[in-house]
Amino acid sequence: MKKNESLRELLYQLADDNFIHAFRGSEWLGLVPHIEEDVAYSSISQDTMGHAYMFYQLLEDLGEGNLNQIAHGRKPEQFRNAIILEEKNGPGSYLEKPDYDWAFTVVRNLLYSHFKTIQLESLKQSSYEPLSIVSRKIQSEQYYHLMHWETWFTQLMLSTEVARTKMEDAIKRIWKDLGGLISLGNYGDEISANQYIDSEQKLETRFLESIEKVFKKVEFTIDENPGMLRGNGRNGEHTEDLKQAIETLSEVYLSDLEAASW
Amino acid sequence: MPSKTIALKKEIMDILQNVKDPEIKPISIVELGMVEDIEITENTIHVKLLPTFTGCPALDLIKENIKNEVKDALSSLDNKFHVDVKYCYHPPWTTKRISKEGRKKLKKFGIATPSPDHNPGDPWEIECPYCNSTNITMENIFGPAACRSILYCRQCRNPFEAMKPIA
Numbered sequence: 001m002k003k004n005e006s007l008r009e010l011l012y013q014l015a016d017d018n019f020i021h022a023f024r025g026s027e028w029l030g031l032v033p034h035i036e037e038d039v040a041y042s043s044i045s046q047d048t049m050g051h052a053y054m055f056y057q058l059l060e061d062l063g064e065g066n067l068n069q070i071a072h073g074r075k076p077e078q079f080r081n082a083i084i085l086e087e088k089n090g091p092g093s094y095l096e097k098p099d100y101d102w103a104f105t106v107v108r109n110l111l112y113s114h115f116k117t118i119q120l121e122s123l124k125q126s127s128y129e130p131l132s133i134v135s136r137k138i139q140s141e142q143y144y145h146l147m148h149w150e151t152w153f154t155q156l157m158l159s160t161e162v163a164r165t166k167m168e169d170a171i172k173r174i175w176k177d178l179g180g181l182i183s184l185g186n187y188g189d190e191i192s193a194n195q196y197i198d199s200e201q202k203l204e205t206r207f208l209e210s211i212e213k214v215f216k217k218v219e220f221t222i223d224e225n226p227g228m229l230r231g232n233g234r235n236g237e238h239t240e241d242l243k244q245a246i247e248t249l250s251e252v253y254l255s256d257l258e259a260a261s262w
Numbered sequence: 263m264p265s266k267t268i269a270l271k272k273e274i275m276d277i278l279q280n281v282k283d284p285e286i287k288p289i290s291i292v293e294l295g296m297v298e299d300i301e302i303t304e305n306t307i308h309v310k311l312l313p314t315f316t317g318c319p320a321l322d323l324i325k326e327n328i329k330n331e332v333k334d335a336l337s338s339l340d341n342k343f344h345v346d347v348k349y350c351y352h353p354p355w356t357t358k359r360i361s362k363e364g365r366k367k368l369k370k371f372g373i374a375t376p377s378p379d380h381n382p383g384d385p386w387e388i389e390c391p392y393c394n395s396t397n398i399t400m401e402n403i404f405g406p407a408a409c410r411s412i413l414y415c416r417q418c419r420n421p422f423e424a425m426k427p428i429a
Contacts, residue, residue: 036401143382
């Protein structure tokens with residue numbers, strides 16, 4: 001194994017999760033339920049892109065190459081993000097007939113923000129100091145994201161019957177792939193043995209305990225553990241949706257590699 | 263440290279007072295608490311900056327403005343220093359770092375700042391920057407920039423912004 005390989009793997013997971021999640025968020029610009037949400041969600045996506053930037057920066061510092069090239073120049077199978085984060089917001093595209101699913105988005109954002117909070121708490125103790133410093137910085141911003149999505153989640157869960165049904169369906173659907181977010185992939189044992197982050201099992205237990213409290217407030221329970229229906233993104237397994245995301249995200253960058261500054 | 267270096271450091275800090283927040287012109291990056299350290303080596307001036315919010319699109323602009331401002335000011339002194347600006351995250355930037363002067367200027371601009379004594383999790387007490395009333399409503403925690411929220415004053419009926427507490 002190359003030196004620091006498990007650290008690099010973890011950093012790719014963190015960077016790619018934030019990168020792809022920020023992109024799916026940005027696709028909602030102008031399409032969300034009301035104008036205040038447009039301000040909020042675009043701000044959250046912008047923060048999240050900033051978080052991806054910091055993790056890519058750590059990879060650059062480890063000699064993985066230029067951070068823009070790392071973000072835009074890799075093939076889908078080299079990405080380490082969780083499959084649930086790459087999934088499209090719904091049928092259609094941003095430019096043509098976007099029939100995006102708000103319930104799915106709110107649930108995905110709530111579960112991701114919740115897990116990210118647990119993750120950051122653990123990363124703050126990371127044996128790799130640059131990672132713990134960056135995580136502390138991200139945490140101060142993430143606090144507002146979690147609060148925002150908990151508000152949406154709670155309000156929609158407790159509103160009309162139609163909303164409740166859509167939200168519950170979304171939770172059950174996302175749950176089937178959520179294990180891919182918690183997973184640390186093939187290098188998981190080395191990652192936690194090196195104390196870069198706590199083990200997958202510990203993270204999962206903490207996540208389930210804390211999400212249970214949120215579910216309890218809206219009288220919802222789910223019995224199964226999060227699954228990995230469509231494979232493990234941490235090991236480079238992905239869906240067609242990731243290909244579309246990377247092509248769109250990187251189109252401008254790849255069209256002019258000589259461009260002087262970004 | 264030789265007194266010459268100390269004098270130069272102070273001079274650079276004064277120059278950085280001229281580098282303003284690109285969106286809030288009255289306030290400088292020094293007053294915002296973004297300047298963590300200035301280090302002078304043989305031929306380079308290293309400016310260590312703390313970003314407010316990491317996704318802030320103004321960060322690169324601020325970097326360039328610092329380089330230009332310092333180079334311009336020093337060229338009159340016939341100095342041959344290279345200027346290097348780096349963002350770092352340790353210690354993290356917090357709203358406590360905004361200076362007293364900075365707070366006054368933000369208020370005059372229509373932006374409230376969290377109390378310097380604010381701790382994470384505390385209730386967030388905000389005064390209207392125009393009439394000082396606390397009879398306000400939070401319209402949106404997220405605002406036109408990552409660092410700000412949108413509020414409304416029920417007393418003087420003005421919309422205003424507030425810096426989000428970051429601890």
